[in-house]
Amino acid sequence: MFQDFAIPSDPALGPPRIAALRGAMKKAGVDGFLVPRADAHQGEFVAARDARLGWLTGFTGSAGLAVVLADAAALFVDGRYTLQAAAQVDTGVLTLKSVPADKPADWARGHLRQGQTVAYDPWLHTARDIADWAEVLDPARIALRPVDNLVDAIWDDQPPPPAGRAEVQPLEFSGRGHGDKRSEVAGTLRTEGVKAAVLTLPDSIAWLLNIRGSDVARIPVMHGFAILHADGRVSLFADPAKLDETVRRHLGAEVEIAAPEEFGAALDALPGPVGVDRASAPAWVSDRLAAAGTEVRWMRDPCVLPKACKTGAELAGSRAAHLRDGAAMVEFLCWLDGAVAGGTLTEIDVVQELEARRRATNALRDLSFDTICGAGPHGAIVHYRVTDGTNRPIAPGDVLLVDSGGQYADGTTDITRTVATGAVDPDARRAFTLVLKGMIAMSRARWPEGLAGRDLDALARIALWRAGMDYDHGTGHGVGAYLGVHEGPAGLSRRSTEPLKPGMILSNEPGYYREGAFGIRIENLLAVTEPRVPDGGERPMLGFETLTYVPIDLRLIDGQLLSGEERDWLDSYHRTVRDRLAPLVSDKTRDWLSDATRAL
Numbered sequence: 001m002f003q004d005f006a007i008p009s010d011p012a013l014g015p016p017r018i019a020a021l022r023g024a025m026k027k028a029g030v031d032g033f034l035v036p037r038a039d040a041h042q043g044e045f046v047a048a049r050d051a052r053l054g055w056l057t058g059f060t061g062s063a064g065l066a067v068v069l070a071d072a073a074a075l076f077v078d079g080r081y082t083l084q085a086a087a088q089v090d091t092g093v094l095t096l097k098s099v100p101a102d103k104p105a106d107w108a109r110g111h112l113r114q115g116q117t118v119a120y121d122p123w124l125h126t127a128r129d130i131a132d133w134a135e136v137l138d139p140a141r142i143a144l145r146p147v148d149n150l151v152d153a154i155w156d157d158q159p160p161p162p163a164g165r166a167e168v169q170p171l172e173f174s175g176r177g178h179g180d181k182r183s184e185v186a187g188t189l190r191t192e193g194v195k196a197a198v199l200t201l202p203d204s205i206a207w208l209l210n211i212r213g214s215d216v217a218r219i220p221v222m223h224g225f226a227i228l229h230a231d232g233r234v235s236l237f238a239d240p241a242k243l244d245e246t247v248r249r250h251l252g253a254e255v256e257i258a259a260p261e262e263f264g265a266a267l268d269a270l271p272g273p274v275g276v277d278r279a280s281a282p283a284w285v286s287d288r289l290a291a292a293g294t295e296v297r298w299m300r301d302p303c304v305l306p307k308a309c310k311t312g313a314e315l316a317g318s319r320a321a322h323l324r325d326g327a328a329m330v331e332f333l334c335w336l337d338g339a340v341a342g343g344t345l346t347e348i349d350v351v352q353e354l355e356a357r358r359r360a361t362n363a364l365r366d367l368s369f370d371t372i373c374g375a376g377p378h379g380a381i382v383h384y385r386v387t388d389g390t391n392r393p394i395a396p397g398d399v400l401l402v403d404s405g406g407q408y409a410d411g412t413t414d415i416t417r418t419v420a421t422g423a424v425d426p427d428a429r430r431a432f433t434l435v436l437k438g439m440i441a442m443s444r445a446r447w448p449e450g451l452a453g454r455d456l457d458a459l460a461r462i463a464l465w466r467a468g469m470d471y472d473h474g475t476g477h478g479v480g481a482y483l484g485v486h487e488g489p490a491g492l493s494r495r496s497t498e499p500l501k502p503g504m505i506l507s508n509e510p511g512y513y514r515e516g517a518f519g520i521r522i523e524n525l526l527a528v529t530e531p532r533v534p535d536g537g538e539r540p541m542l543g544f545e546t547l548t549y550v551p552i553d554l555r556l557i558d559g560q561l562l563s564g565e566e567r568d569w570l571d572s573y574h575r576t577v578r579d580r581l582a583p584l585v586s587d588k589t590r591d592w593l594s595d596a597t598r599a600l
Contacts, residue, residue, distance in 0.1 A: 001355060002217070002367045005348050007389045009058035011090040017056050017154070018093055021068055024150040025119070032108060032118040033150050034133075035066040040123040041202050041223060042280050044486050045216045045369075048159040052151040058088045061383060066094065067104050067118075072111050076104045079472030080382040083515065105136035114141040122146040122284040127276070127298075130283050146287070164214030166222045166242050168250045171210070173410050173482065175313030178210045179232075181306070182254070186232040188302045189275060197275035197302055198267070198285055199226040203483045204303035209234065209255065211247060212482065218369050219484045220407060225263050227270065228302070237263040264288055273297040304489050307480070309503035314411075314481040315527055318505060318547055321411025322525065326549045326577070327584035328357040328406075329415060333551070334585075334592040336400075340421045345394045347373045347386040350402065358406045368405035368412050368485040375400050379418070379519030382473060382511075396422035399432075399518040399556075405485055414485050414507055415548050416523035420555040430467075431512045432520050432556040437463035438510040439522045440566050442475065442492065443573075446541040449531055453496030453506075460492070460510040469512055476507040479525055500542060504528045508544075524548035549577045551596040559600050571599045 025033050035057075039050035044062050054060045056068075061081040067074050074095040077085045085096055097107060108118060118137065120130070134144055152158060171177060185208065189197055199205050202221035206212055213222025224238030234255045243257060251257070258266065267274075267288050272295035276286050279300070286296050310318070332354045339345050339353075351371045358364045374384040375394045379401035386392075394400060398421045405414035418432060438460035445459055453476070458465075460475040474493025477486045490498040492506055500506075509523035525547040531540035551574060559567065574597035582590050 001352065003351060003355060003370050005351075005386060005388045005391065007387045008060045008385075009054055009088055011058045011088060014056065014058050014090045015093045018068060018073055020154040021056065021150060022070060024153045025068070025070065028119060028147055028150060029117070030119040030145060030147065031112060031116040032067060032069040034104075034118065034120045034125065035068065035151060036124050037062065037064045038124045040282050040284075041200055042126065043202065043216065043219070043221075044484060045218045047162040047216050047223070049161055052149070052155070055155060056151055057094060058090070059085050060088060060385075061085065065104055067108050069108065069111055074104070074107055076102060076107075083381045084383060103136075105133045109136055109140050109142060112140070112142050117143040117145050119145045119147040119150065121149040122287060123282045124149070125283050126279055126281060127283045127286045128278045146283070162215035162223060163239060164222065164242065165244065166211050166213045166238075166247050168247055169206070169210045169212050169482065170409075171313075173313060173317050174210045175311030178208060178251070179254070181208050181210075182228065182232040182234060184306065185228060185302045186230055189228065189230045192275060192297065192299055192302075194230065194273045194275040194297050194299065195271050196227050196229045197299065198277075198281060199228055199301060199303065200277070200281045200285065201301055201303070203480060203487070204301050204307065205236070206483060207307040208303050209236070209251060211250070213242065218367055218407070220365065220482060221484075224260065227266060235266055237266070267294075268292040270294055275299040275302070277301040300489070305501075307483075308478055308487060308490060309501050310481055310505060310527070311503070315503065317410030318412075318481060318525075318527070321406070321408040322413055322547045322549065323580060323584065324361050324363060324408065325358065325406050325413040325415070327581050328361055329354075329417070329550045330581055330585055330593055331360075331589050332357040333417070333419070333596070334589040336419065337592065340394055340396075340400075343393075343396060346391050347375055347378065347394065348388075348391045350394070350400070351386060354402065354404055363408050364406050365409060365482075366407040368407050368414055372401065372403035372416075374519055375421075376518060377516045380513040380515050380517065381519070382513060394421055397425070398422070399425070399428050399520065401519045401521055403521060403523065407482060409482055412480055412482055412485055413548070414479060414523065414525060415550060416509055416521045417550060417553065418520045418522060418556065419553045424556055425518070427514075428518050428520065429556055429558050430561070431469070431514070432522075432553075433558045433561045434463045434467055434469065435510050435512050435520050435522055436552065436557060436570075437562065437566060438475075439508055439524070440569050442508045442510070443524065443526065443544060443546060444565075444569060446534065446543050447500075448539055449542060450499050451542075452499050453490055453492040454494050456500075457493050457496070460508070464510070464512060471511045471513060473511070475510055476526075479505040479507060481505075500528050502528050502530045502542065505547070522552060546573070549580050551577055551593065554596065554598070554600060557600065562600070567600050574598070
């Protein structure tokens with residue numbers, strides 16, 4: 001199994017570890033220390049060695065920050081994790097705060113005095129992060145100081161760095177050779193007037209060089225750093241043991257391989273100006289360049305946008321991966337309908353069965369994230385992860401939320417289906433239908449070029465808003481091509497300002513969560529399509545192509561709340577699901593599929 005169910009943390013371990021950290025702070029002569037949920041690459045998934053926030057506090061979500069002072073400590077999480085954090089940490093030692101309403105720097109300033117010092121690890125914070133902190137603390141004459149990581153100083157059994165092997169991503173899946181990519185991105189550097197750009201995001205390096213890795217679970221990347229020169233050459237800093245002869249031949253003479261320990265000296269020798277991403281590169285990088293007297297030019301990682309705009313080969317691979325994954329999902333849903341009637345099924349049983357169905361494709365490389373399977377009240381925990389300690393039997397009538405995905409060599413999938421397990425509560429049925437209306441509205445959207453996700457986000461919410469309801473997460477995120485299931489720079493949310501472009505893959509996942517009762521989310525992946533002028537129209541419009549084809553539970557739909565156009569969309573979607581998946585599934589599942597996709 002890719003996913004295990006071990007209890008990841010113990011709230012009781014937090015107090016002694018925070019006490020030990022305070023001892024290290026005192027020894028270092030500082031009054032506070034910042035502990036982000038981050039590694040040197042700002043990755044969503046971190047290696048065991050880098051799980052400092054989880055080790056210290058017990059909180060294992062994918063985003064968070066602890067601010068530990070001599071006489072106070074707080075954990076800052078967003079709306080996805082408020083319930084999870086409350087269950088995982090000792091709130092007698094850590095005060096829980098919710099961002100963005102609560103701001104960590106403001107909280108720290110309110111608990112510190114003039115002349116005191118907050119320390120941070122410059123490998124784990126970006127230059128923008130530190131500038132934001134300085135803007136708040138400098139006027140109060142509270143200092144910021146970079147230090148060696150103080151958690152590492154007290155973590156006696158800290159795991160070693162990851163040492164996964166790299167592999168080549170074939171041209172049939174990437175659609176472009178890495179020489180072509182390097183040439184294009186180097187052109188961007190010349191346009192920006194820089195001699196080189198520092199790449200610190202592993203997925204950018206993986207995309208640029210057409211390689212994949214295995215240093216962290218759930219995202220196929222290799223840890224390392226790179227310098228892209230304006231002539232298209234690349235200096236790659238990674239453990240040489242990760243790169244076998246096949247990978248080295250693939251990289252060729254224009255990609256120089258060096259040990260990670262040589263990264264600092266290579267930065268010292270660079271002629272300026274050097275491009276650095278202020279929002280993703282460790283502050284250590286720009287500090288090192290500045291110390292060498294090299295001009296730093298802030299610029300976005302030049303791989304981020306071209307990586308997000310998938311090639312024809314990447315889109316074709318994603319379509320193939322989604323059909324394969326959809327067939328596995330339908331086999332699973334057919335099984336679930338029969339198994340849940342017995343009354344003995346648990347959340348872990350569901351997660352294991354779904355992974356087994358994906359494994360049966362003989363193409364699954366990994367999960368794209370730990371499967372979220374929340375029955376009844378657990379569904380209201382947005383990023384719930386079942387463990388041996390939380391595993392819940394699925395009672396008849398529970399609303400069951402299953403959010404999952406797979407990593408395949410040709411594509412990354414992410415799908416959520418919420419299903420009925422018995423007689424449906426009228427409130428849940430109404431909420432499900434309102435969420436579905438928003439999901440359909442986004443699927444059918446057309447918009448002029450130049451608009452961003454923030455311009456579309458309300459489409460998925462308006463039906464809920466009319467009912468006085470909402471959800472506290474974005475409507476959608478970017479998705480990579482056998483890379484991260486969460487990928488920038490575009491998304492569908494109030495904060496997404498990146499204009500949508502053809503080839504981008506985005507999730508469409510509105511939801512509704514009633515604490516203590518149920519959670520609802522419906523998710524498909526969409527690809528932004530080329531501009532076209534609609535019949536009778538005057539301007540080119542962008543739109544979405546649906547990539548995910550899996551039935552939406554008809555038992556949870558109140559048809560009276562859908563318009564005629566919404567019913568037509570759903571019936572058409574289900575016909576396509578049936579036509580595409582029927583040849584790929586077993587006879588029993590084909591019968592189930594026929595009923596699950598019947599006209600509303």
